[in-house]
Amino acid sequence: MAALFHILLFLAIHFQVSSSTSDTLNKGSSLSVEKPDDVLTSLDGVFTAGFHQVGNNSFCFAIWFTEKSDHYKNRTIVWMANRDQPVNGKHSKLSLLKTGDLILTDAGQSNVWSTSTTSVTPTSLSLQNSGNLVLINSENVILWQSFDFPTDTLLPSQLLTRNTIVVSMRSPSNYSSGFYKLFFDDDNLLRLLFDGLEVSSVYWFEPWLTGRSAGRSTDNSSRVAVMDSLGKFTSTDKYNLTASDYGAALQRRLTVDCDGNVRLRSRAKPGENWVVTGQIFQDPCKIHGVCGPNSVCSYEPSTGRKCSCLPGYKMSNHTDWYYGCEPEFDYTCSRNESSFFKLSKLEFFGYDYGYFTNYTFMQCEELCLRLCNCKGFQYSRIPSLSTYSCYPKTVLLNGYRSPSFFGDIYLRVPKIHLSSYGLPQEEYSLSCLNKMVELDRTYEKSRVSGLVKFLLWFACGLGGFEIICILLVLGLITRKRRDPNEDKYGKYGYHLAATGFKRFRYAELNNATKGFSEEIGRGAAGVVYKAVLADRRVAAIKMLNETNQGEGQFLAEANTIGRVNHMNLIEMWGYCSEGKHRLLVYEYMEHGSLAQKLASNELDWEKRFEIALGTAKGLAYLHEECLEWVLHCDVKPQNILLDSNYQPKVADFGLSKLVNRDDLKNWSFSKIRGTRGYIAPEWVYNLPITSKVDVYSYGVVVLEMVTGKNPLKPDVDAIDGEQRRLIMWVREKLLNGTSASDIEARIGEVIDPSFRGVYDVKKMAILLEVALRCVEEDRDARPTMSQVVEMLVQLDKDQEH
Incomplete structure (x- = not known):
């Protein structure tokens, strides 16, 4: 008995104590966050690797230059494994598994970071004299190294x-x-x-x-x-x-x-x-974003860099200049209530609505007043030329004051506050942020002995087993008493949900569609059929093409979409998932799709404006308001349906792309989604995909509604036989105008001929402006859908007044 005790004691000590060597960590060993001496040191002593404190009870595994004083505040960090996800100061560790994987676990035993490596031969982790942390196997093959994953x-x-x-x-x-x-x-x-x-x-x-x-x-x-x-x-x-x-x-x-x-x-x-x-x-002021939006950067070698807000603006966040400044006034889109305040020798780089050469000052001012989103304009000349150029600004970013700049900025402000803008603005010294990371990393260590834990788990397990047996017996009894017409999904297939969201049987939908005989639509994702449900409601049934998506994922996403509720989104009544069958059940739209109505010229300019506004509201809800953000990824006239009152409802967003709000930077797509002619440049150039891809597609749809031209067809007015895309054609037609009358005439050249000259010039001009902003090549220059809604709603309000 005594021998057994000594063996158990030896094993306990062997597995609980972390081991480290001077420069190498062997397989099966670990470094503990609770032991400051658990570090790796390069053979020449220049570099050290271990846990580094980054906040209140927050640690990262890092590499630093070895210092005489080992206090963490004196360290010069050169690499971090988990810089964006610190671990707890208790029970966290870095472990080299026998499988060849190097992992960092938090106090709750969650895997925070790993090298995702495997090896059938023994592996070791060593800190080299170069500062490179290398994971190598017994055959001297490098499996992973920190030099391949730099931080700053x-x-x-x-x-x-x-x-x-x-x-x-x-x-x-x-x-x-x-x-x-x-x-x-x-x-x-x-x-x-x-x-x-x-x-x-x-x-x-x-x-x-x-x-x-x-x-x-x-x-x-x-x-x-x-x-x-x-x-x-x-x-x-x-x-x-x-x-x-x-x-x-x-x-x-x-x-x-x-x-x-x-x-x-x-x-x-x-x-x-x-x-x-x-x-x-x-000159640090040449670096973008250093003072944030609506601010000005100035630099003197003797005093350093300084930031200040524009007249009429205040700091958005007093601890962080990167948030910039915000207006102290209520921004107005009305040209009659706007004026301009001159700021000399001040340049704002980028974010221009356009570049207009050889413009007079009055023409530039008039252009900015016509644009609801114009925050001001830059009026400047190239030193070698005598003519001036106009740059209307949609965003005031990268402000930089320079005595050598040949131009000025004219800030758009409300007339009623113009007299107060001449007051000097307060300047603030700007350095990098100096705010300690504060993270809640509490951990309560259990004081219950191992034997007590075992007994508690055994009792819970035994009790759980008895409960399961009782439930199984009750289930068998209940099953025998069930209505024989009930299926495995519950009576009539209904989920226990207050919304009435239903899970249909395949046989039920087969009967409702009369064997899927009446096709009313077809797309890349599947075919849509008309159906009459058992409760006499007319529905649209979409049969999805075969997919590798598992049933669990399909059900989770379908239930999420079932909770989405907005007047400009198609309502989903339920779904079916049986075997290989995946079907979605939607409300039926009497007037079909926007594509059908555009082709038949049945929509006047008023209906088209309301459709553009309603569609924008639906997309804005998907992007910013619903429980889980949804990217549509295929906005086009075929997916905008019209009810009996011609109110638009965005359709086919059901399983496009659900986005976790906490993982906005990791949206991933395995292939291009969308329809040729409507897809954003990000898809083609393999750039990060954001909600701005929907904004681009929406812009193309609005251009198609206003002009009556399909973006996939050649331009009938092409010069010298060159086939130009719809976007290029509209932009060229509109940007060559100068006077107000000239602009109005050019708008008439691009408007759908089916209007026969009957339309609201101002509303059509705003629609064209919104559309052209939405189809900018640079996604950052495009507005969000909520900003589109604001512009269109504001136009309606202005006309009411």
């Missing part, structure tokens, strides 16, 4: 490739991912991107330059950049950044800092301060 830092010999991105920290004390990214673009050129809270833009090298004019070369396909140990950063596109102390044997690092600048730093030995020996930007 590159070390000497660490490659930046086509597959890696360096992302800034959020602030000096907030290690989570920030807004600035260094990466290789698809044209083989190294670039910097501002990926902000609402917009994104490339700010280096200058977006208006080509590779050749910027001194870059696209004649490479390797896309590699690296910093050597002497202090020179080189790229395959011929970009070079050399440290001022080049040649000395020092500790070095290159970082994308939280203010968007890329800097080289060096120091002679641990404990010394890091010295900036090179940086891309000498």
Whole structure:
């Protein structure tokens, strides 16, 4: 008995104690967050890997330069495994499994991060003298290495490739991912991107330059950049950044800092301060997004960078300049209530409604007043020319004051407040954020002994088994008493839901459609049939094409869509899922689809305006208001149905793409969705898919409604036989106008001839403006669907007054 006790005690100690070595972690071992000495140290002592505190009881597994003082606030972090998902300060650990997978688990034993590697031979994790954390098997094959997954830092010999991105920290004390990214673009050129809270833009090298004019070369396909140990950063596109102390044997690092600048730093030995020996930007105001929207950046070498709000605006968030400023006034779209306030030598880069050359000041002012979303206009000239150009601004971002700028900005403001805009605005010193991460990482350690736990679990298990047996017996008794006409889904197939959402039997829908004999529509996802249900309601039954989607996923998504309720969305009454059959049951629309009515010229301009407004409301609800956000992914006239009063209802959104609100950055699609002629450029260029793809498709639909032209057909007015797309044709027709009468005439050239000249010019002009904004190539320049609704509703209100 004593021998057995000693064996059990040995096993308990063996499995509970984490083990670490100086530079290597072997399979079956782990590093504990609760043991500060559980670290890996490179053989030369320069680098250390272990748990680093990033907030209140919050830790990340990281690599840092070894310091004389090991306090976490003195560390210079060069890599993190879980920068956006810190773990608890109790019972979290990094473990190297016998399967070859390196995993980081939180206190609740959840898998926070892993290398997702496997190996049939023994593996080990080692921290090399270069600062590279390497997972290698016994055959010296590298399974994973930290150099392939940089955070905000590159070390000497660490490659930046086509597959890696360096992302800034959020602030000096907030290690989570920030807004600035260094990466290789698809044209083989190294670039910097501002990926902000609402917009994104490339700010280096200058977006208006080509590779050749910027001194870059696209004649490479390797896309590699690296910093050597002497202090020179080189790229395959011929970009070079050399440290001022080049040649000395020092500790070095290159970082994308939280203010968007890329800097080289060096120091002679641990404990010394890091010295900036090179940086891309000498003027930090040239970096996009540094002061947020509706603000101005100014820079003096002696005082540094400063931010200030535009006249009439105030800070949105007093702890974070990246949120910018917000208006203190109620924005008005009425031209009679608007005026302009001049700000000299001030430039706002990007987000123009258009670029209009050789415009007079009055023409530029008139153009901005006509545009509801115009926040102001920039009126400037190129130094070598005597003519001025007009840039109406839809967003006031990247404001920069420069004495050498040949132009001014004219801020659109309400007339009643114009006299108060001349007051000086308060300026604030701007540095990166300095706010500690505060995360709730509480953990209550159980004080119950193992034996007591075992007895409790055994008792619960025995009791649970008895309950299951009782329920099975009761179920058999109840089943015998059931109505023989009831099926496995409950009486008449109804779910126990207050909404009346129903699960139909396949045989029931087969009878309702008379064997699926009356087809009323067809699309890529399936065929739609007319049906009369048992309760005499007329329905539309959509039989989905065969899919690999499992029944569980189909049922979950169908139930979610069943809870979506909006007057401009088609109502789904139920579904069927039996074997390979997947069917959706919708309400029936008397007037069919918008495509059918456009083809027959049955809709006047008033109906089309109301259809555009109603469709926008339905899409805005899907994007922003329902329980789970839904991307439609196939907005087109065929999927906009009309009821007996010609009210639009967006259809075929049922199983398009449900989006978890907590996972907005990870929307993924296995293939292009949509219909040719209506799909956004993001699908073609393999860019991240957001709700803006629906906005683009909506814009094409509105252009089709207003012009009566199908985007898939050649333009009958093409010049020299060139077939131009509908968007290009409309934009060319409208943007050449100058005076109000000229613009009105040009609108008449693109309006559907079936109107026979009878339409509201202002409403049609706004519809065209909205449509052209929605079909911008840059998704960040497009409005959201809720903003579209606001513009159209505001127009109705203005006309009522």
